[in-house]
Amino acid sequence: MLPRLKQTLQSLKRTARISKAQAIKNLSTQIKKEDVPTEKLDCVVIGAGVVGIAIARELASKGREVLVLDSASTFGTGTSSRNSEVIHAGIYYPPDSLKALFCVRGRELLYRYCYEHGVPCKQIGKLIVATGPLEISKLNELMNRGTQNGVDNLKMLEGFEAMKMEPELQCKKALLSPVSGIVDSHSLMLSLVGEAENNGTTFSYNSTVIGGHLEGNCLHLYIVESKDLENWNGDYPLHPELVLVPKLVVNSAGLSSLALAKRFHGLDNGIIPPGFFARGCYFTLSSTKVPPFEHLIYPIPEDGGLGVHVTLDLDGQLKFGPDVEWIDGIDDVSSFLNK
Missing domain, CATH: 3.30.9.10 (D-Amino Acid Oxidase, subunit A, domain 2)
Structure with a gap:
């Protein structure tokens, strides 16, 4: 499935052009299936920062078919490359909170991963x-x-x-x-990407998820090529070039994750935390x-x-x-x- 999907994505990026429809914030849910290629697949991870990459690697290691989408030309271009590169101990968070649990256990796992995979830390x-x-x-x-x-x-x-x-x-x-x-964040991400790819994960860069809709228990994701979105001035409607229907969606779009979640029509906004x-x-x-x-x-x-x-x-x-x-x-x- 994923090799065929990758060919579809590459083909779309060569030939597709955005139709003039409506502004992205009012993206229509009335998309005719015969007008837009639709692909069903197992897992889609939105965002190739360190969180998205790590999740993709873990899913792939458990035998899941994973596609990672990112609007940038490569991985880790957002907050993953703009931080102090510190491995925190777990001191600051309230006891029994998930942040405390994940920080302490995550620090142990991160050191172990770095030592086992030669990541500088x-x-x-x-x-x-x-x-x-x-x-x-x-x-x-x-x-x-x-x-x-x-x-x-x-x-x-x-x-x-x-x-x-x-x-x-x-x-x-x-x-x-x-x-x-401290850790070399780029080396860490490079290692995680390699591990994910070795387990069959497909990475599609320059691919932007502009929204979607909930149908039954599945999210339908609307995909456009990033450069077409960059050239879009908002004067005409925006239609997807591809619709993906995964069994599992991971929204790890970083600073854009909340705005993206609000563009999934039919999703209860009450479950989206404030930003x-x-x-x-x-x-x-x-x-x-x-x-x-x-x-x-x-x-x-x-x-x-x-x-x-x-x-x-x-x-x-x-x-x-x-x-x-x-x-x-x-x-x-x-x-x-x-x-």
Whole structure:
């Protein structure tokens, strides 16, 4: 099925052109089946970021036929390539929450995967620092929370102990998390893609899911070629070039996942969580400077983020950030351009 589907996708990308119909936000559900090629298949993963790739690999390893769609020209071009590349220990999340469970177990599995598949990573440890007396109680709360979550080897340090480890640091106390680390995110994604493909997964890039509709228990996905969507000015209706009807759909479209879910007509909007968007900036220390730190350095977390922190990559490059700026949507760049 998937080889034939891949040929269909490639053929459509060579020959199909978008019909003039209606705006994407009002995408019609009245599509005549004889007008648009329709393919049934097993699993579709929307989005080839690290989450989508990892899910595709796992599904394929269990014998499922998997197609991964991404609007970009390759994998990992969104938030998967714009982050601190930190392997977190599981300290911050409420005990018994799914985030705590998945972070602690996921960290163990991620280190194991990296070691077994030769993905560059390093367990360099993290210091969460209290810079004043008023922050010490919050540091104690993090210690207790991490312990409840099952994070190993957490240790509370006096200021002089932390500053002995990191002479350029100034703090009153610090929480040491030895199991925190860093990973080469691109190498990780490259490895996951290779594993997924070896298990039969098909990747179709430059393929955008513009919406769909629920029919029975199946989602019908509307697909267009990305470049045709980029050339579309909204003055005419948009019809799909292909309709996919999978048994299983995974929406891992990152920042676009909520908007995409709302374009699946017939899907109960009540199950779609609200979205809150934030943007952050990083600053890189000049490569001519010797990095002043050997550990990850984090402040006491703030509302909506972990605070501006210091991270190192595997090449020794040091970054400060990100800060947190709440924005109205993923396309809101006005305040960023004024910086």
